[in-house]
Every structure is written in C-alpha cells, then in structure tokens.
Amino acid sequence: MIPQRKKILIELTLLTLGVGFFGGVVVFPVVNDISKMTAGIQAQRRELETLYEKGQFLRILRCHIAMVEKELPRISALFAHPDHQLEFITSLETIAKNNGTSIELSLGELDKIIATISPQDIVPVTITITLHGDRDQIIRTISVLETSRPLIAIRDFSLRTQDIKDEQQTSTTATLKATSFWTTTTYDSKTKTECISTH
Amino acid sequence: MMLTLNLIPQQFKRELSLHATYILLKKIFILLFVVLCVSSVSLVSARMYLKQKLNELTIQTQAISFKTKDIKEKVTTLNALLKGTRNALESTQSWADILTAIESHIPMPITVNEITLEPDKTIHRIKLIGTSLSRDEYLEFERNIKTLPFVTSITSPVQNILSMSENAFTLTLIIQPSTLTQ
Numbered sequence: 123m124i125p126q127r128k129k130i131l132i133e134l135t136l137l138t139l140g141v142g143f144f145g146g147v148v149v150f151p152v153v154n155d156i157s158k159m160t161a162g163i164q165a166q167r168r169e170l171e172t173l174y175e176k177g178q179f180l181r182i183l184r185c186h187i188a189m190v191e192k193e194l195p196r197i198s199a200l201f202a203h204p205d206h207q208l209e210f211i212t213s214l215e216t217i218a219k220n221n222g223t224s225i226e227l228s229l230g231e232l233d234k235i236i237a238t239i240s241p242q243d244i245v246p247v248t249i250t251i252t253l254h255g256d257r258d259q260i261i262r263t264i265s266v267l268e269t270s271r272p273l274i275a276i277r278d279f280s281l282r283t284q285d286i287k288d289e290q291q292t293s294t295t296a297t298l299k300a301t302s303f304w305t306t307t308t309y310d311s312k313t314k315t316e317c318i319s320t321h
Numbered sequence: 322m323m324l325t326l327n328l329i330p331q332q333f334k335r336e337l338s339l340h341a342t343y344i345l346l347k348k349i350f351i352l353l354f355v356v357l358c359v360s361s362v363s364l365v366s367a368r369m370y371l372k373q374k375l376n377e378l379t380i381q382t383q384a385i386s387f388k389t390k391d392i393k394e395k396v397t398t399l400n401a402l403l404k405g406t407r408n409a410l411e412s413t414q415s416w417a418d419i420l421t422a423i424e425s426h427i428p429m430p431i432t433v434n435e436i437t438l439e440p441d442k443t444i445h446r447i448k449l450i451g452t453s454l455s456r457d458e459y460l461e462f463e464r465n466i467k468t469l470p471f472v473t474s475i476t477s478p479v480q481n482i483l484s485m486s487e488n489a490f491t492l493t494l495i496i497q498p499s500t501l502t503q
Contacts, residue, residue, distance in 0.1 A: 137347065140354050141354050144357040148365070149357060152364040156367060166379060177387070180387055187392070187396065197402060197403070242402075261421055265418075268417050275413035276414070278438045279436075283432075305402075307398065
C-alpha cells in the first residue's frame with residue numbers, strides 16, 4: 123500500500139508543479155501582456171479618433187478656405203496696391219471725366235505711408251479730391267467714386283456753388299476728404315485649396 | 322431481516338478512503354492541467370494576434386500626417402485680409418444717396434450755395450447755406466427737409482426767419498449714424 127501512496131503523491135506533486143509552471147510562467151505573463159496590449163490598442167484608438175477629428179476639421183477648414191478664395195479677387199479689388207499708384211489715379215480721373223467733372227487730387231503723405239507699409243497690413247491713406255462741375259454731375263461722380271474699386275470712403279465733403287461771371291450758370295466745387303486703403307498683401311492664389319466633400 | 326457484516330478492518334477502510342481522495346485530486350489536477358494547457362495555447366495565440374494588430378495600428382497612426390503649415394499660413398493671411406476688409410467697409414458711408422435726397426427736397430425758389438458735412442463718431446452734421454426768396458418758402462423747405470428719414474433733427478437759427486423777403490439761411494441737419502445703417 124505504501125508504494126502505491128508514494129506513487130500517487132509523486133504524481134500529484136508533478137501535476138501541481140506542472141499547473142504551477144503553466145500558471146506562473148505561461149498564463150500569468152501572457153495575461154499581463156494582453157492587458158498591456160489592450161491598453162496600448164485603446165490609446166492608439168483614441169489617438170486615431172483624435173486624428174480623425176483633426177482630419178474632419180481640416181477638411182471643413184479647407185472647404186471654407188476654398189469658399190473664401192473664390193471671393194478673393196473681389197475682396198482684393200477693394201484695396202489699392204502701392205505698385206499700381208498710376209492706375210489708381212487714372213481710375214479716379216476716368217470716373218470724373220465720365221461724369222463730366224474735372225478732378226484735382228492731393229494724395230497727401232501716400233508715398234511716406236506706403237514706404238512704411240508692412241506685409242498683411244491694410245493701411246488707410248487720406249486723400250483730398252477736388253471736383254469741379256455742376257452739382258448734379260458732382261453728386262453723380264461722388265456716387266460712382268463710392269462704388270468704385272479700389273474702395274474710396276468719403277469722410278467729409280463740402281460743396282460750394284458759385285455763379286459764373288457774365289453767364290447765367292453756376293459752378294460747383296466739391297472738396298472731398300476720402301480714405302483709400304492700401305495693402306501689399308499677396309495671397310498665393312495659384313495653389314487653390316481643394317474642398318473634398320464626403321458626399 | 323438482512324445482516325450487514327463489517328469484516329474489513331478499520332485501518333484498511335481508511336486507506337481505501339484516502340486512496341479514493343487521492344485519485345479524485347489527481348483527476349482534478351489532470352483536468353486543471355489540461356485546461357491550463359489549452360488556455361495557454363489560446364492566450365499565446367491571442368497575444369500574437371493582438372501584437373500584430375497593435376503594430377498595424379501604430380504604423381497606421383504614424384502614417385497619418387497633416388500638412389498644416391500651408392493651411393495655417395493661408396488662414397493667417399485670409400484672417401488679416403478679412404479683418405482689414407471688415408474695418409474698411411465698416412468705416413465707409415455712402416453720402417451720394419444722402420446728397421441726392423437733400424437735393425430732391427430743395428424746392429426751386431431756394432438756392433443752396435453750400436453743403437458741408439461735419440462728421441463725428443456720434444453725430445453727423447450737414448450744414449446747408451443758401452438763400453430763400455421769402456420766409457414762407459424757407460419754412461416750406463425746412464418742413465420738407467424734416468421729412469427725410471435720416472434727419473434726426475435740424476438746427477435753424479432765428480435769423481433764418483427774421484426777414485419776410487429774401488434772406489440768407491444756415492440750416493444744420495443732425496444725422497444719427499445709426500439711422501444711416503438701417
């Protein structure tokens with residue numbers, strides 16, 4: 123009977139050792155690894171979600187930029203560029219001529235202001251416009267000036283009407299103090315931003 | 322009546338009972354061992370699979386990159402441009418329509434020689450200097466001017482109506498900037 127008991131005890135001991143080995147050396151470290159990897163996968167998933175949201179935000183932002191870019195020529199047309207001073211003066215003279223008035227321009231300190239203009243700045247420059255003609259023509263000229271591009275914002279005005287000597291006509295002189303807006307801002311319009319719709 | 326004979330010795334009975342317990346324990350341990358073996362294989366396989374997935378995810382995450390530099394530059398430029406545009410447009414007031422409206426309210430016998438705008442942040446003043454042939458015509462003109470929607474009030478010195486006949490007048494129209502934007 124004793125050898126039989128010994129045999130069973132040895133078998134039990136071996137089995138216990140085997141179970142202990144598998145539990146301690148294989149199962150526990152593997153479970154530990156799996157737990158760490160699960161945490162890693164969750165972290166990666168969160169990061170991917172953040173990246174996805176960032177991507178979505180960038181996609182919407184690109185669409186908004188593309189929308190604004192479409193309007194850029196119209197927006198840019200509001201401002202005069204220092205390299206196109208002659209075109210600016212000519213456009214004002216043309217407006218006056220087309221409306222039957224004569225014009226005198228005083229650009230004030232335009233050159234000095236333009237010399238100090240920094241990129242992306244929109245600088246208001248006060249100019250004085252003197253118009254000669256009859257009152258209707260002058261009002262028409264003012265109306266066209268106000269809707270012209272580059273933008274002219276009239277700050278104050280004075281219209282004086284005088285009788286012309288030896289004639290039964292009147293002559294009106296308008297003195298306008300106006301603001302023109304100057305910028306050197308250049309926008310890279312060649313590389314258009316693409317709007318990729320999800321639909 | 323049935324008799325139960327207890328012929329097996331007590332010690333041998335205990336041995337048998339212990340042996341049965343050992344056998345049961347052995348079976349439990351064998352079962353546990355088999356379960357552990359199978360679980361270990363499954364767990365090791367699962368670990369390998371998860372490791373592979375984690376590597377794939379890491380590679381995918383690292384592969385995603387956004388070229389935000391050009392977008393940032395564009396947004397900065399556009400913001401500055403739009404801000405400047407808003408400021409420029411907000412500071413712009415159309416005066417031609419107002420001049421046209423005033424002109425249309427000047428009756429024939431009234432002569433306006435000077436129209437001057439005195440702008441201010443809170444209030445605009447348009448000064449009209451002219452002559453009227455009679456007091457009645459001047460008063461009619463004043464009533465007309467008051468009907469203009471943008472005119473909040475007028476300032477008319479008493480000198481304007483001192484004379485019954487031809488008289489020079491100075492009339493100041495008070496305009497609230499808020500009425501112009503409506």
